Amino acid sequence: MNEELRRIWKSFFDWVMGNGPRPENEVIPPEPPPDLPFTRKPKDKYSRFHEATLKERYNQWLEIHGLHLFSVLYAGLSVLTCIVIVSLLLATVAELPPFGHERNPANNEVIRRYVEHGGHETGAQNIVAGLILDYRAFDTFGESAVLFTAAVSVLMLLGASRRNRAESELQPHTYEIGRNFLQRGPPSLGHHVFRRDDTILHSVANLSIPVILMMGCVVVINGHLSPGGGFSGGAILSTALILAANAYGFERVHEFFNERTFIISSSTALMIYALSKGYSFFTGANHIHSIIPKGTIGNILSGGLILPLNLCVGLIVAGTLYGFYALFSEGDM
Amino acid sequence: MIRVIIGGVLIFAGLFVLGIATIGIFRFSTMLNRIHVAAKCDTLGALLVLSGLIVLSGFNVFSLKLALVIVFLWLCNPAASHLVARAEVKTNPNLEQICDFLDMTGEGEIKEC
Numbered sequence: 214m215n216e217e218l219r220r221i222w223k224s225f226f227d228w229v230m231g232n233g234p235r236p237e238n239e240v241i242p243p244e245p246p247p248d249l250p251f252t253r254k255p256k257d258k259y260s261r262f263h264e265a266t267l268k269e270r271y272n273q274w275l276e277i278h279g280l281h282l283f284s285v286l287y288a289g290l291s292v293l294t295c296i297v298i299v300s301l302l303l304a305t306v307a308e309l310p311p312f313g314h315e316r317n318p319a320n321n322e323v324i325r326r327y328v329e330h331g332g333h334e335t336g337a338q339n340i341v342a343g344l345i346l347d348y349r350a351f352d353t354f355g356e357s358a359v360l361f362t363a364a365v366s367v368l369m370l371l372g373a374s375r376r377n378r379a380e381s382e383l384q385p386h387t388y389e390i391g392r393n394f395l396q397r398g399p400p401s402l403g404h405h406v407f408r409r410d411d412t413i414l415h416s417v418a419n420l421s422i423p424v425i426l427m428m429g430c431v432v433v434i435n436g437h438l439s440p441g442g443g444f445s446g447g448a449i450l451s452t453a454l455i456l457a458a459n460a461y462g463f464e465r466v467h468e469f470f471n472e473r474t475f476i477i478s479s480s481t482a483l484m485i486y487a488l489s490k491g492y493s494f495f496t497g498a499n500h501i502h503s504i505i506p507k508g509t510i511g512n513i514l515s516g517g518l519i520l521p522l523n524l525c526v527g528l529i530v531a532g533t534l535y536g537f538y539a540l541f542s543e544g545d546m
Numbered sequence: 547m548i549r550v551i552i553g554g555v556l557i558f559a560g561l562f563v564l565g566i567a568t569i570g571i572f573r574f575s576t577m578l579n580r581i582h583v584a585a586k587c588d589t590l591g592a593l594l595v596l597s598g599l600i601v602l603s604g605f606n607v608f609s610l611k612l613a614l615v616i617v618f619l620w621l622c623n624p625a626a627s628h629l630v631a632r633a634e635v636k637t638n639p640n641l642e643q644i645c646d647f648l649d650m651t652g653e654g655e656i657k658e659c
Contacts (some may be wrong), residue, residue: 411632413624413625413628414625414628414629417621417622417625420621421618421621421622
């Protein structure tokens with residue numbers, strides 16, 4: 214019954230698409246020669262005394278000389294644009310104040326405030342960390358949120374295509390019928406085949422991944438004491454994750470870091486950041502005593518909120534960078 | 547004084563090797579030849595320059611860090627070159643025209659490397 218229905222449906226489909234059996238006396242018209250691109254067609258003259266109007270003559274001239282004229286104009290204009298822009302930029306550079314001069318407009322009371330009072334106001338030995346994670350912490354919060362938003366939107370877009378693919382794979386019958394006419398192969402999954410027996414990559418990864426992970430953790434945790442911080446440490450951590458994914462395959466990384474882990478860790482980190490920094494800004498703006506201790510400068514547990522904020526930023530950056538790599542090369546996390 | 551001379555000689559030898567690498571990258575025509583030049587000369591040149599810096603700075607924490615940089619470079623540079631070469635062999639369809647195949651498998655056919 215089912216076979217019969219399918220056969221009838223197929224013949225009906227053939228008839229609709231015009232692929233059915235042809236009658237014997239059908240006359241097939243010869244195909245007209247295809248229009249070749251970039252060839253000039255001969256003009257048909259309607260009368261013997263055809264007077265070319267000005268527009269027609271202009272069009273003919275353009276057809277013969279236009280490309281050459283365009284390329285000459287293009288080259289000339291690009292050279293002119295380059296010269297104008299370069300000279301403008303050089304003139305601007307000549308107008309800039311000298312580097313490091315004490316009368317520079319950038320050298321104002323803000324810098325003095327940061328350098329003189331930054332230490333005991335933020336508790337951080339690294340002035341830059343105190344600047345970006347204490348004085349201007351909401352700016353850093355916005356940067357982390359931008360990263361997180363970008364990763365989540367890529368995840369949504371690629372995830373939608375993945376779901377569509379799964380649905381089309383669920384219906385093999387309709388897919389088979391459509392395939393006869395459209396002559397399309399199966400949808401390519403686009404997955405890389407990672408060879409697990411690359412000995413060189415394996416041994417290098419075995420040696421270097423623990424070191425890279427430790428380095429990343431040190432950079433994140435020591436953000437308020439030494440150069441570095443959440444962004445750079447997170448980037449180092451994500452290189453370790455990417456190296457692990459390349460050497461051992463994405464499935465091994467999936468076991469401990471997948472889409473769910475990424476979403477949970479990143480949104481938790483963002484929320485902790487927002488709440489703690491909101492508390493600190495609220496108490497500071499209203500002259501309420503804050504319960505967050507500053508600690509002594511130079512200790513690992515100092516700098517108030519800078520250490521946990523660095524941890525949050527590091528988590529977000531590491532997850533996002535690895536997520537971008539995994540999403541664009543593999544299609545999912 | 548001797549330390550400065552030794553360090554300078556090492557650094558200039560390293561710069562010489564790195565300069566040869568730069569010339570070679572532009573002189574050679576195919577990808578695999580360029581990898582050959584870049585990988586070997588980068589490894590040796592970085593070793594020479596960094597050891598020259600170690601000799602110049604003497605025995606302290608800074609030179610220990612430079613030694614760690616040498617270890618890291620010697621670990622990563624060959625592996626990276628190997629991966630680039632593998633990608634080239636895997637993806638270039640005209641590979642037979644530009645180089646001779648060394649038949650490693652004995653089957654006379656290299657499917658994937």
